[in-house]
Amino acid sequence: MFIKTGKLIAFAAMTMTALPAMAQELRYAHVGAEGDIQTRYAEEAAAGIAEATDGEVTVEVFPASQLGGVSEMVSGVQMGSIPMGHHDFASLAQIVPEVSVFNAPFIYRDGAHALAATDPATSPALQQINERLVEEGGVRIIGRIYRGARHISSNFEVKSPEDLAGKPFRAVPLDLWVSMVKGFGATPTPVEVAELPTALMTGLVVGQENPLTMITSNSLHEVQSHVAMTGHMQSILAIFVNEDVWQGLSEENRAAITDVLDAKAEESLTWAQESEDSLVAELEDKGMTVVTEEDGLDVAAFRENVLAQINADFPEYQPYIEQIMAVE
Template sequence: MFMRTGQIIAVAAATLTALPAVAQELRYAHVGAEGDIQTRYAEEAAAEIEEATDGEVTVQVFPASQLGGVSEMVDGVRMGSIQMGHHDFASLAQIVPDVSVFNAPFIYRDGAHALAATDPQSSPALQQINEQLIEEGDVRIIGRIYRGARHISSNFEVKSPEDLAGKPFRAVPLDLWVSMVKGFGATPTPVEVAELPTALMTGLVVGQENPLTMITSNSLHEVQSHVAMTGHMQSVLAVFINEDVWQGLSEENQTAITEVLDAKAEESLQWAQDSEEDLVAELEEAGMTVITEEDGLDIDAFREKVLAQINTDFPEYEPLIEQIMAIE
């Protein structure tokens, strides 16, 4: 029995329709280590994206700098050899310098505000920067991760900027951090994180600032006696993707991915808040004195002096900071 040409075409079309779509695999890189909130976020988001897109998009995660350091990761996403990545917003400053504003101190009221201000769907400030990232670097921010607040540790009691006046204080070797430490009233002393315990032990610096997770994981309680709960920075990371890759996804899959990342952002906030309570107890058990506003910590004084210094050193940030602070 022979089929006519029209029948053959119809059968072939039906066969092609029945074939499963070829999954698009995205390589997702980051520098976070095992056990970090950002590592949990990437792993869970990858699994949920595959489920939400019915297997049409799969994500292979490469943690712990497996595909290179921050600069290599950002370059890879720009070129498309790495499709996705995440890190501090400031890591994208090589494309658009003003993106660093989202790492600025004292611009967020709390973690929830930080997530609202960095929402690619609704934050005017982030949308403005995103347009520039797409145009200048072919990179789009599509999500964010909350890692917790940064606090001050020292080997003496700190309640106000006057307590740090003229003292050598560790600054992350970036201009924004140097400006912040000047606002603390201290003398900025750039120290790489790998050298920090030794610098604190020898007195090269008498204090530093970091999330509590870093203080515990690096055993800084062994060389520091106090933690001032300033919460001066809300540590938020940007999740970004190559723009050509993003445009190559269907609108349905773009929406599915965005919904997964938004939900994970809210979960990361809860993870960080839950872990901070446990970490405070852990540091107190290790012998550290934890100083809060109830103990006389003058967070308003730190906020006023630090923001004044940032405005002096980075006047171009002022309109963006105003937009960020106005977000509900």
């Protein structure tokens, strides 16, 4: 039995039209634990992306360092073996060192300012650095997450840098954090987040700093007795993607993904702001002592010492800091 060529072509065209477009699945890695704002963000963003792209782009999230620590994750995104990830902006410093400026302590007025100053669509400083990330590392920042202000936890009372003098204190394994911890007066000891509870339990480090959401979700009250409400950083994370993967998506899907990430960024600010009071109460109920300026915490001394250390270690940040501070 023979089929005329014209009918065969028409049948093939009809068959191809009837088949749904093949979904592009993106693996998304991060180091956050269950209960952290960043984990909620990733899960809800993944669901939002699938809906906004009508299933043409799906995202599978791998939390809690399942695909490796920070350095492995960044390298994976550069190579494309991990299409997407999120972490502190400074985690991309292995590509462009100046990107760390977006995590610098004491440069944002509040959480809303931090989100505005890190908007990939409107922030002059971020746009300049994003161009370099794409050119030099094949990575693009496409969104951000607000996790709240970062505070110091320790197994003794901390009110001033003198209280931390010479003591081993956990630093995120990034140059900016090492510099900041020096400004705290402590001895920086790099520890990956997955190893942090053990490091605190064994005394490898006597303290660390993180948003209250992370302190709670990682049950650090079991190994720390005090929280000093220094608010030294507005914790802002970058969502980044492999540039080849990003350009492999349609323009419509890139726009849809960006819209989802922007909306979730604003929601993350609300989540963080609404949760801080309840988190303080929860930590106190679990036996932690919360130290504020009313209790004698000298935030001004921390600000002065830390900024002096950052300015000494990273003078190249100054033009970007001026642009960040000018954002309304």
